[in-house]
Amino acid sequence: MQEFKIADQTYTSRLLIGTAGYPNFHIMTEAITTSGAEIATVSMRRVKFTDSSGENLFALLRERGMTILPNTAGCFTAKDAILTANLAREALGTSLIKVEVIGDEETLFPDVEQLLSAAETLVKDGFTVLPYCNDDPITCKKLEDIGCAAVMPLGAPIGSGMGIRNPYNIQIIRDLVQVPLIVDAGVGTASDAAIAMELGCDGVLLNTAVAKAHRPVLMAEAMKKAVEAGRAAFLAGRIPRKLYATASSPQTGMIE
């Protein structure tokens, strides 16, 4: 899979970026631009009648020609996730939805049962479903079978910065599913994103690692490079790991 395609749309960048938690709107905008990401996530929340900031995230992302990927963050049931997805489709005019159904507040791990149920309904309702899921190969396979447009297993808990905690599972998932595989959550720094890509992921979705970095814009640049480097390394094909050395310089013609 050379091209990165979601729902018939081809993307040049394999980095998907979140819009939450930046020091301010200006830094967020600059970080997103620097990251080169073409897909940005947003959440759907109640309108605040006291909000006079005038910052319109939707308008900003749209002006920049970005694909807006609404999420169902904060939903604990399939029912809430489905309603949120429908509100997002109506508000933003997109059928793309990152389906997140959380099972536990402390770990923010997905509730697989609710997730599968929400994904099934939303696929039937014509949504392009991108599910945030556990790094469990069977769940990922089921999500693909349901008709999800991608699978997005976590590398580690959301915002934890723990990196890719189970690279072997990600590798198995890569072998099992044909749809785009995007690591979503857990990335802490550039090497984590590179590792995900080296494992054969089609993309990486991250937010906190950039937003909460000491210098978000610089980290956005690092992530862009890491995703590109990791992808190139995957395509190039790494050498096998060996316990002992193999000399790289010639073994013949030595001075005696």
Added chain:
Amino acid sequence: MKIRINGEAKEVRLNINIHDLLIVLELNPTQAGIAVAVDREVIPKTKWQATELRENSEVEIIRAVQGG
């Protein structure tokens, strides 16, 4: 009559439609990026004029915010 908007009680005129409610709330009904649900059912923009609210209607008005 009394309805709830985004979880808060509000007194509005009898059988107000969604379009007019948004104007009362100083929200531009033609702006992109907002959606409305009444009693957990999404009401498409095209039906805002025609959809009248009832006593105790639960209205949700949502928009995109920063998220991950």
